[in-house]
Amino acid sequence: GAVVSQHPSRVICKSGTSVKIECRSLDFQATTMFWYRQFPKKSLMLMATSNEGSKATYEQGVEKDKFLINHASLTLSTLTVTSAHPEDSSFYICSAREGGRDFNEQFFGPGTRLTVL
Amino acid sequence: GQNIDQPTEMTATEGAIVQINCTYQTSGFNGLFWYQQHAGEAPTFLSYNVLDGLEEKGRFSSFLSRSKGYSYLLLKELQMKDSASYLCAVMDSNYQLIWGAGTKLIIKP
Numbered sequence: 112g113a114v115v116s117q118h119p120s121r122v123i124c125k126s127g128t129s130v131k132i133e134c135r136s137l138d139f140q141a142t143t144m145f146w147y148r149q150f151p152k153k154s155l156m157l158m159a160t161s162n163e164g165s166k167a168t169y170e171q172g173v174e175k176d177k178f179l180i181n182h183a184s185l186t187l188s189t190l191t192v193t194s195a196h197p198e199d200s201s202f203y204i205c206s207a208r209e210g211g212r213d214f215n216e217q218f219f220g221p222g223t224r225l226t227v228l
Numbered sequence: 229g230q231n232i233d234q235p236t237e238m239t240a241t242e243g244a245i246v247q248i249n250c251t252y253q254t255s256g257f258n259g260l261f262w263y264q265q266h267a268g269e270a271p272t273f274l275s276y277n278v279l280d281g282l283e284e285k286g287r288f289s290s291f292l293s294r295s296k297g298y299s300y301l302l303l304k305e306l307q308m309k310d311s312a313s314y315l316c317a318v319m320d321s322n323y324q325l326i327w328g329a330g331t332k333l334i335i336k337p
Contacts, residue, residue, distance in 0.1 A: 117270075145325075154315065154329040155271070204270050216261075217325065219270040 113139045115207050117220035124195055125228055132190045132223045134205030140185035141207035145217060146178075148201045155204065161188055195227045230254045232328035234316050239334045240306055248301045248314050248331045256321020262290050262301045263315040265330065271315055274301065303333075311335045 114137040124130050134144060143162050147155040159175075161167035161182035169175045179191040188207075192199055202224050206217040231253045240246040252260070259278040263271035277283055277292035277299060289302040301314055313330040320326055 152332075154327040156327075157324065160324070202268075216273060216276065219263075219272070222268075222270040224268070 113137075113207075113209060113218040115141075115205065115218045115220040117205055117223050119223060120221060121224045121226075123226045123228065126196050127194055130192045130195055130225060132192075132203055132205075132225075134188045134190070134207070134220050136186045136207045136209075136218070139207075139209045139218075141188075141209060142185065143208045144182055144188040145206045145208070146180060146188075146190050147204045147206070149204060149222075150201055158190075192225065195225070197227045200225055200227045230320065230326050232316055232318060232326055234314075234328040234331045236329070237332045237334065239336060240303075242306055242308060242335055242337050244306050245302065245304050246306060246333065248303075248316075248333065250299045250301070250316035250328055252297050252299070252316070252318045252326070252328075254318045254320045254326050257294060258319040258321065258323055260290075260292055260299050261317045261319070261325065262288075262299075263317065265313045265315055267313075274314075306335050308335050308337070 116135045118133045146158045149155050157170050158173045159167040159169045159180050161180050163182050163185050167180035182188040202222050204222045205220045208217050234250045262274040265271040275290035282291045287304045292299045313332050315330045316328040317325045
């Protein structure tokens, strides 16, 4: 099956620093990648959708200057949390969709747990 | 607005059967997904329904009624490893997934 990797799996950083999270589709070309965040015992919240080679589409309420998304190739998307603060601490999950699949299934990465001190 | 409802928590016994319901109201419909999520891990795909009826896959089955905006996930021969959260998600007219809050399933010996 299709595999999506995320790196790092866990990161602890100081307030004010920036953190980059990578999402890679390992055995397929992901025309579309999605970034979610999830708070404990809550559902996934879509942050943004990115298509390879174009600017990401952010959901309402998500600051695009704070959460920088780059989808430079069909196998890599990055999320950079700029000037992180404790309230940015969360579980960040990416998913990827392969173009042309019959039912638009999304394949999820293992997630990145960000803790901002 | 768009809304996905599913029970917050359910408890069942090892070896038994459990049905997790999901009702939805969304802008358009391009399929309904069920995902399993263990604590601290990303969701894993279980099933997809786009037409009415029952889809069976091993111990897991998923049912859809589009006219009623209703789906259920049926888990048979429950095992302790089935303890997890089960997420219902609907793909809307923009091909975006709308997520339910998840149902935490607790399996007791």
